[in-house]
Amino acid sequence: MKSHAKAVVIGGGVVGCSVLYHLARAGWSDVMLIERSELTSGSSWHAAGGFHTLNGDPNVAKLQAYTVQLYREIEEISGQPCGLHLTGGVMLADSPERMDFLRLAHAKGRYLGMETELITPSEAKSMFPLMDERHFVGAMWDPVEGHLDPSGTTHAYAKAARKLGADIVLRNRVTELTQALDGTWKVVTEQGTVEAEHVVNCGGLWAREVGRMAGLELPLLAMEHMYLLTEPMPEVEAFNRETGREMIGVIDFKGEIYTRQERNGILLGTYEKAAKPWSPRQTPWDFGHELLEPDIDRIAPSLEVGFRHFPALENAGIKQVINGPFTFAPDGNPLVGPVQGLTNYWVACAVMAGFSQGGGVGLALANWMVEGDPGFDVWGMDVARFGEWASLRYTNAKVRENYSRRFSIRFPNEELPAARPAQTTPLYDIMVRDNNAVMGDSWGLETPLWFAPKGTEPNDIVSFHRSNDFAPVGQEVRAVRESVGITEIANFAKYEISGTGARAFLDHLMTNRLPKPGRIVLTPMLNEFGKLIGDFTIASRGPKDGADRFMVWGSSAAQIYHMRWFEKHLPRDGTVDIHRFDQTLLGLSLAGPHSRAVLEKCVDVDISKDSKDAFRFMDFREMAVAGAPCMVNRLTYTGDLGYEIWMPPAYQRLVYTALKEAGAEFGIVDFGMRALLSMRLEKNFPTWFRELRPIYGPFEGAMERFVKLDKGDFIGREAAKREEREGPRLRRVSFIVDAEDADVMGDEPIWAKVGDQDFGSVEPPHGYGAPRFDAKGAETTIAGSGIVDGEWRVVGWVTSGGYAHSVEKSMAQGYLPTALSKDESAGLFEIEILGRRRPARVNVEPPFDPEGHRMRS
Ligand SMILES: Cc1cc2nc3c(=O)[nH]c(=O)nc-3n(C[C@H](O)[C@H](O)[C@H](O)COP(=O)(O)OP(=O)(O)OC[C@H]3O[C@@H](n4cnc5c(N)ncnc54)[C@H](O)[C@@H]3O)c2cc1C
Secondary structure, eight states: OOSEEEEEEEOOSHHHHHHHHHHHHTTOOSEEEEOSSSTTOSSGGGOOOEEEOOOSSHHHHHHHHHHHHHHHHHHHHHOOOOOOBOOOEEEEEOSHHHHHHHHHHHHHHHHHTOOOEEEOHHHHHHHOTTSOGGGOSEEEEESSEEEOOHHHHHHHHHHHHHHTTOEEEOSOOEEEEEEOTTSOEEEEETTEEEEEEEEEEOOGGGHHHHHHTTTOOOOOEEEEEEEEEEOOOHHHHHHHHHHSSOOOEEEETTTTEEEEEETTEEEEEEOOSSOOEESSSOOOTTOOSOOOOOOHHHHHHHHHHHHHHSGGGGGSOEEEEEEEEEEEOTTSSOEEEEOTTSSSEEEEEOOTTHHHHHHHHHHHHHHHHHHSSOSSOOGGGBGGGOOTTOOHHHHHHHHHHHHHTTTSOOOTTOOOOTTOSOBOOTTHHIIIIITOEEEEEETTEEEEEEEOOTTSOOOOOOOSSOOTTHHHHHHHHHHHHHTOEEEEOTTSEEEEEEETTHHHHHHHHBSSOOOOBTBEEEEEEEOTTSOEEEEEEEEEOOOBTTBEEEEEEEOGGGHHHHHHHHHHHOOTTSOOEEEEOGGGSEEEEEESTTHHHHHHTTOSSOOOSSSTTOOOTTBEEEEEETTEEEEEESOOTTSSSEEEEEEOGGGHHHHHHHHHHHHGGGTOEEOOHHHHHHHHHTTTOOOBTTTBOTTSOTTTTTOGGGOOTTSOOOTTHHHHHHHHHHOOSEEEEEEEEOOSSOOOOSOOEEEEEOTTOOOOSOOOTTOOSSOOOOTTOOOOOOOGGGOEETTEEEEEEEEEEEEETTTTEEEEEEEEEGGGTTOOOTTSEEEEETTEEEEEEEOOSOSSOTTOHHHHO
8 A cells, every 4th residue: 555645535435436536637646545345335336326417506407417417527537337217207296385396496407408298197197107197296307317326326436546557556454644743644454554745535435434533513414314125016027018118217205206117027115204324323344244233113104105195016925135334424415625623624425415415515526626616506515514513412413304305395485493502692582482483494503584463383383485474574674674673693604804914914815905994994805716706894993902903793694604704815924814703702783763762761972973983884883882882883674774783692681681671662563584574675785605616707797896806806706807897697686576476596597578689608607517617617518598488598597586675676696698687678588486487577776775875874
């Protein structure tokens, strides 16, 4: 065994072999994979081998599409067949809600260029005669589905990697990882120690243990999973004989069942409600090629439904039941990327669909390691999406919930209950018991979403349509717009960045000029490719002891992601300190035309707008509110006159109570996150991770006001200059939609009546089809714009939307080709909501207070 390698990949399952192949393909031939036993000694060998491209996250769908396309490539290079069967498959809907779900998936597919089709139950039956169509209301056909040979595929990756110069060492367990002061990893194995610049944890069932070797507790858990194989079935043999085709894959959501043909019979797997974790704390090292004891009772409820829906199965003999473990992260997506706080420790684990996702995961990680960037938007599987709250217990509860809901509908207004409440603020009891709040989970923190009328149950009625929150949220919004309201904003990310080097550090990272002491700026942050990787509010606290101090607020979900970026660029000379507050600094937002009058009653300083040291829009002050030491920003996300007030947790109750008392004479209301998001819509404000993501440039995102190309150098400046010079291809726009009882949710296609006019290349950056996944990524060629209906064409996609209550309009934001982005003509656009195309009109100026008088008042 070699004693040095540029990178050591730990684990020879399908994911480790894919990572190794992609590293070698990217030109790193000095890479080594170390496997404890033989290749596929974890979950890979007993997989059912199914693959598909559909995924709730379009970016993950793109990676799945890439994975499927890759199989021909690795077969060719390795000479090892993957045993591909591209059969296509149907998803069966048993209820109108499930049909809405399929309509949504189909609509998303339109702009991704997917060729899915909505079909009737009898059309589905003609494709899959084993079903009893009376149990279903409709179905969706997807041609890019199938199955393969899991072991052959893993070996194909491995052989292809070897051909490109990679090393594979078998029967050699990694027992320890230590890092020297210069960052070199010592990978201690049964056969000796290897020194490596990078280590990659592809430990699969043992990824937790390989994480613990570096002091990490990775949020993943293995679950037992069963599928059964029938004896040969005459119905299957007859179908094959008569059509000359193999049977297609089927997902029956009601039965939580998936099926496909295996030899002359059927393979049937379940995601049963009675989900069972395997080895919840520690995976035994001596587990290998054995299977777990089948437990038919556990899957009996699913089988009963299956026998009803597919009667021929009831008479089929069961040849074998496979029960094997495989791993999941709390939300079911993989954990990929560099781990914040560690240098050159990478993970590619919790890949629950290794044969749909393994190729994309390998590509993303190899791009990241070789080029410093995954090359496209991998947020949905970035290991940084979980914080320290994702403990072993949290993971156990969430993974069980996720597994048992794998085939359940997740409604857009649905909050899932497992592992909650975890973190709460001191206002939790007041919100829940006194104010009847419906709470949501915001990055592990309980946050008020809306307030149910007294005497009613504080619960969402889950739906794709407007629901029981519609009227109360409307009241909250109107109360803020007409008088004053208060909400918790503890869920924002907050940092203090200080030190003699703080100004230079932030100036190099951010696109806007930094504020003077006592002032605030809004600023995007870009990566080297000029793509948006952050959107912050920055206030200067002024210098102390000769050092600058800045308060920085951003998206809560992105705080580990942003810390990782900050740390990567931190000067090593100790001149910059970064403190992430998390829940040690809490916030309240007070907004509406009477908010100044309310705050005035709680402070002992002059905050009027006309005094000598007026407290103006975008000012920052430190002041006592109700006697509590607070930092106050004169701005809010409502776009109204208002304040964000930040305090240590011990004071939050005091400040909240004082503001409520002071606001009583104005009829102050509590408002929740849903009202806040509704108010931002009517101001055309974007949100992070919806409108603003690492696939868009700042000009595409209509953020140019905050990009100062002449301020001096900053990361991404050259690329941003190019974007400005060449003009953005796409543009973020706002729409008013002629909706009825359902608003957009995000990812709907935008149609335009444009005939065959050419708008240049306007495909979604997270496209589908034949993406050009080279190491620099970003560019894709394809897709949705090819979808035509007479003079109508899919020209863009929705990022988010909802109902803007004070202007009483259904609104959406999304991306269009720049040439169309200012055309406010009626009759030009339609947005597809739940399968129906609704008229929509571009709305360049925000419908609420377009001049911004209110927030400046
Ligand atoms: C019953 C069942 C059905 C499934 N069906 C499908 C399906 O239809 N489609 C699909 O896409 N997926 C399916 N899966 C899931 C699929 O198997 C996993 O997504 C995939 O195997 C994950 O691969 P991996 O490489 O991450 O992990 P693993 O396959 O677990 O590989 C990890 C490897 O790392 C090695 N290792 C760990 N620690 C060390 C160490 N310290 N030193 C050296 N080596 C180490 C292990 O020996 C092992 O070989 C199924 C799984 C099961 C159990």
